[in-house]
Amino acid sequence: MVAAGLAFAGLNVAVQWATVVAGASSPAVAFWQYCIALVLGAPLVWRGGVHILHTRHVGLHLVRVLLAAAGVQVWVYGLSVVPIWQAIALAMTSPFFVVAGAGLLLRERVDATRIAATVAGFAGAMVIIAPWSEAFTRHALLPILAAACWAGTSLITKYLTRLEPTAGITVYLLLLLTPVNALVWVGSGFDLPTSAAWGALLAAGALTALAQYLLTWAYASADAAYLQPFDDLKLPFNILAGWVVFGAAPTLGFWPGAALIVAASFYLMRREQLRS
Numbered sequence: 001m002v003a004a005g006l007a008f009a010g011l012n013v014a015v016q017w018a019t020v021v022a023g024a025s026s027p028a029v030a031f032w033q034y035c036i037a038l039v040l041g042a043p044l045v046w047r048g049g050v051h052i053l054h055t056r057h058v059g060l061h062l063v064r065v066l067l068a069a070a071g072v073q074v075w076v077y078g079l080s081v082v083p084i085w086q087a088i089a090l091a092m093t094s095p096f097f098v099v100a101g102a103g104l105l106l107r108e109r110v111d112a113t114r115i116a117a118t119v120a121g122f123a124g125a126m127v128i129i130a131p132w133s134e135a136f137t138r139h140a141l142l143p144i145l146a147a148a149c150w151a152g153t154s155l156i157t158k159y160l161t162r163l164e165p166t167a168g169i170t171v172y173l174l175l176l177l178t179p180v181n182a183l184v185w186v187g188s189g190f191d192l193p194t195s196a197a198w199g200a201l202l203a204a205g206a207l208t209a210l211a212q213y214l215l216t217w218a219y220a221s222a223d224a225a226y227l228q229p230f231d232d233l234k235l236p237f238n239i240l241a242g243w244v245v246f247g248a249a250p251t252l253g254f255w256p257g258a259a260l261i262v263a264a265s266f267y268l269m270r271r272e273q274l275r276s
Contacts, residue, residue: 001214001215001218001222001227001230001231001233002230002233003214004211004214004215004218005230005231005233005234005237006237007207007210007211007214008207008211008234008237008238009234009237009238009240009241010203010207010241011203011204011207011208011211012079012084012087012088012238012241012242013084013238013241013242013245013246014200014201014203014204014207015029015033015076015079015200015204016079016080016084016242016246017200017245018193018197018200018201018204019076019079019080020079020080021196021200022193022194022196022197022200023194023196023197024191024193024194024197024201025188025189025191025193026073026076026077026079026080027073027076027181027184027185027187027188027191028185028188028191028192028193029076029193029197029201029204030072030073030076030181030184030185031178031181031182031184031185032193032201032204032205033072033076033201033204033205033208034072034174034177034178034181034205034208035178035181035182035205036201036202036204036205036206036208036209037174037205037206037208037209037212038171038174038175038178038209039205040205040206040209041170041171041174041209041212041213042171055164055168055172056163057160057163057164060156060159060160061160061172061173061176062176063152063156064152064153064156064157064160064173065172065173065176065177065180066180067149067150067152067153067156068149068150068153068173068177069177069180069181069184070149071146071147071149071150071153072146072177072181073181073184074142074145074146074149075087075091075142075143075146077142078139078142078143078146081137081139081142082139082140082142082143083242083248083250084238084239084241084242084246084248085238085239085242085248085249085250085254086128086129086140086143086250086254087142087143088143088234088235088238088239089124089125089128089235089254089257089258089261090125090128090129090140090143090144090147091143091144091146091147091150092121092147092232092234092235092258092261092262092265093121093122093125093144093147093261094147094148094150094151094154095121095151095265095268095269096117096118096121096122096264096265096268097147097148097151097152098151098154098155099114099117099118099268100118101151101152101155113267113268113271114268114271117264117265117267117268117271118264118268120260120263120264120267121260121261121264121265121268123260124256124257124258124259124260124261124264125144125257125261126257127253127256127257127260128253128254128257128258128261129141129144130253154219157169157215157216157219158219161216161219161220166213166216166217166220167213169216170209170212170213170216173212174208174209174212218230223273226269226273232262232265232266235258235262
C-alpha cells in the first residue's frame with residue numbers, strides 16, 4: 001500500500017505535467033495513460049495464463065470500469081485546474097463515500113460513530129475548498145466527485161478479490177477502461193498530445209499499471225480497515241512531489257482541513273477494526 005502511494009504520487013505529477021506544462025488535453029492524457037498501462041500490463045496475462053481473465057462477474061467488472069472511467073476523467077481534468085496538494089486532500093474523502101454507500105446501497109448498518117466520522121471528514125474538505133471565500137471556484141469540487149466514483153470502484157474491487165485473482169482484476173480494469181477513455185477522447189475533439197507531453201504520458205502509463213497492481217495486491221492481502229492509514233500516506237507523498245516538481249506549497253488554510261480528514265479517516269478505521 002505504501003508502494004502504491006508512492007506510485008500514485010509520481011503518477012499525479014506526470015499527469016499534471018502533461019496537462020499544465022505540456023498543454024495536452026485531459027481526455028487525451030486519460031486515454032494514453034491507460035492505453036500505455038494496458039500494454040505494460042499485458043505480461044500479467046502471459047505470466048498467469050489467459051485463464052486469469054475467466055470471470056462469472058462481467059456485470060461487476062463493467063460497473064467498476066464505468067465508475068473508474070468517470071473518476072479518471074474528472075480527476076485528470078481536476079489536476080489541470082486544481083493544485084495537486086488540494087486535489088489529493090479532497091480525494092481522501094473517498095472512505096466517507098464508502099461508508100455512505102455501504103449504508104445506502106448495501107444496506108449495512110451505519111451507526112452514530114460512522115456518521116460522525118463522515119461528517120467530520122466532509123467538514124475538513126469544506127475547510128480546504130473554502131466555498132465562502134472569494135478564491136473558491138467550482139473546479140475545487142472535481143476531486144470530491146472523483147473520490148465518490150472511486151469509492152464505488154473500491155467497494156467492488158474488495159468484493160472481487162474474494163472471487164478472482166489479483167492479476168485478472170487489474171488487467172480487466174485496464175482492458176475495459178481503455179476503450180471507454182477512447183470514446184471520451186474522440187468525442188472531445190481527438191486532440192493529439194504535444195511532443196513535449198509524451199515523456200510524461202509514458203511515465204504516467206507505467207506508474208498507472210504499477211499502482212493498480214500494487215493496490216489490488218494490497219486489498220487481496222489485508223483488510224481494507226487495516227490498510228487505510230497507509231493509504232493516507234498519499235497526502236504527504238503528493239505534497240512533497242508537488243513542492244519538488246512544481247514549487248507548489250499548501251496554503252495555511254489547507255492544514256486544519258487535511259488534519260480533520262486524516263483524523264476522521266483514522267478514527268473510522270479504528271472503529272471498523274474494533275468492530276470486526
